[in-house]
Amino acid sequence: MKRTFVAAVASILITGAASAETLKVCAEGAYPPFSVTTESGALEGFDIDIANALCDELGMTCEIQATEWDGIIPALLEKKCDAIIASMSITEERKKRIDFTTKYYNTPAKFIAADDADFEISADGLEDKIIGVQRGTIHQDFMEGEYPDVELKLYGTQDEVYLDLAAGRVDAIMQDSIAGKEGFLDQDQGKGFAFIGGSYSVPKYHGDGAGIGVRKEDKALKYALSAAIEAILKNGQYGFINAKYFDFHIY
Amino acid sequence: MNFDLAFKHWDLFAQGVWMTLHLTALSLFIGMMIAVPTAFAMLRGGIAGNVAHGYVYLFRGTPLIVQTYLLYYGLSQFEVIRDSWFWRPPSYLRKACVEDFLYWKICVSDFIPSLRSAWWCAVIAFSLNSGAYVAEILRGALKNTPKGELEAARAMGLTDKQVRKLIHLPSAIRRALPQYGNEVIFMLHGSSVASVITLQDILGTGRTINAKYYVAYEGFLSAAFLYLCITYILVFLFRAVERHYLKHLNIAEPSAKRGWFGRTVAVPAR
Known part of the structure; x- marks a missing residue:
């Protein structure tokens, strides 16, 4: 009995430690070319590439989770993921529920x-x-x-x-x-x-373009992601991804 | 939890309830029209029987949501269908309208099924689905009719047609009533599939509320509550109908008293 308890605590600690290095990202999967579900069921697209670039920048690994658009904000609030990278526009209505980084693109x-x-x-x-x-x-x-x-x-x-x-x-x-x-x-x-x-x-x-949605209490993550967007814009990563999908700059 | 949302948008939910109710009622009605001949055909066998069996097998063998999706998004892929009258009634029927009929504009084409409309796609899919299930319920009830009942009817000099219409079917429907009540409730709940093809039924309204206010439970819980209320009323109605038509099977003690939903509850001996 005691042993199973210790094992359980250990497993919680291990997964807890692991999740410090992985960022769980909610994306959608039916919004080409930003997020598309491939034949094998994996997600790809502009949002996904940006997510991976940001995670690289932060020294983390992204764990992308396909989430229904309808339930994507509730999923974030219920901690099924830690960030929404799904072409979500930064609007006042949404800011009542969640917080946003600076924009990562803006198109009319x-x-x-x-x-x-x-x-x-x-x-x-x-x-x-x-x-x-x-x-x-x-x-x-x-x-x-x-x-x-x-x-x-x-x-x-x-x-x-x-x-x-x-x-x-x-x-x-x-x-x-x-x-x-x-x-x-x-x-x-x-x-x-x-x-x-x-x-x-x-x-x-x-709103003010598409941003990354985070929980209101996760201030550190919000600033880290905003800084990472700034960084990939400067180091050319963003331009590289942009060119893969579009023939003009969408920032 | 913020249930003010449900009260604030009671008008949307009222429209949702109306959509769910008349979609369910119409589908059950058409389903019944399909089920009666199908059930008799299955009993009789032959080519018609095989076709009927095939139809029931197909529609009971696949989920309602798949049938609805195939009808709505599947058929619309074919240009042949989009160019036909199945897609949209001809324009002279669309223009034959009565304006201001109870504040609505009603056109002849509104009564002709068209695959362009989500509403008709739902009605067609739900009716065919319900028809298959009810046919199977009826087939069982028809088959289990005591032989003596039919022999007695024939001995009275009734023709085959009269036996079917006056004895066989009414007797079977009586025995199928409890199962049919179940099917009605399944259809009510199954009709929530309509929300995936853009119809604003009870669930559709709940999802819209969820999406509008970025919440997860309020819309669904309000919808669940409404489905629960309607189910409760349906159960009550079916109990009443069963009590009336299955009176001869009611073998409760004379001292029995009525409990909830009109069930007879045996009073323990003192």
Whole structure:
């Protein structure tokens, strides 16, 4: 009995010691090209590469965990992971629950519709249209705030939003401009679709770019990660990853 | 825990309850329409029987969520389907509308199933699924009808059709009632699958609340509570229906008194 107790304590101490060197990171996996689930079930993409670069910089190993977007903030708060690196925009609403590092990229939001779409983005133009967005995103907030009367369809993942635009169930969709271009317009299924309207970057909805989410009490981790972002920007790591995915600078 | 959220958004939850209830009710109704002929076909055998068996096997053998996903995201991949009337009724039916009908705009096309709409995809998938389960319940009940009952009916000079309609089916439905009550509750809970294809049912509303306020439990617990209330009402209703139709099987003591849910509780001898 005593021996099992000692063994249990020892195992807790060992795993505790191990987790000091691994950083558990919540990522999503259905948001190309930022995070994509590969055929083998592993995650890859811009977010994942940034996460690994940051962990290297901090002398830690990243343990990437695929997490549903819906539950990603609760997962952080329940300590299922220690940081969210999932293209999450730094918004006031989210800051009520968690804390953010400085941004690690910032790109505007845009609408996508069929390239022969004959409506414009305005309260009148969207009157009888259906817009698709991912549930719990800045784009949902934007649509509900700016166009409260427009019919909105909510999806669990961004990939499902693309599927339904391609199928013609929604007239237009809104998402990050880069995600929309790389993840949809540049793919086979995005043929016949194009950006419509301007770029949107309203601080009230869209925040100050995408940051890394951490628990409010983890101040040290927050400053360490912010410093690491600064460091990989300076030492060229960031530029290297950036060039792997995009032909322009997204910071 | 912050349950003010559920009260603050009671209107969303009310819409969710309505969505869940009429989705479930419509699917059960259509499912029943499918189940009766399917059950008889399975009993009779032959080609129709094989087809019926195949259908029941297929829909009982795969999870409801897979069926719904295949119907909604799977079929929409094919251009042939997207260009057909299955996808969207022709425009003259979409334009034949009554405006301001009880403040709604209702069009002829609203009553025609179309694969473009998430609502119809859910109704089709749930109906086919429920039809298969109810057919299997009915088949068992039909098969276990005492031979004498049917022989007596034939001896009274009833035709085969009359025997089926007046004796065989009513008798089987009576015996299938408790199992059917179970199926209704399964369908109610199964209808939560609708939230994965964008419908704002009870679970969909819960997930939206969770995502909007970045919480994990409030939305789900509110949804769970609502499902619990509806289940409680359904159990109560089915007890009442069973009490009425299975009266002849009620062998409780005369001194029995009614307990919760209308169960008869035997009073111990003094």
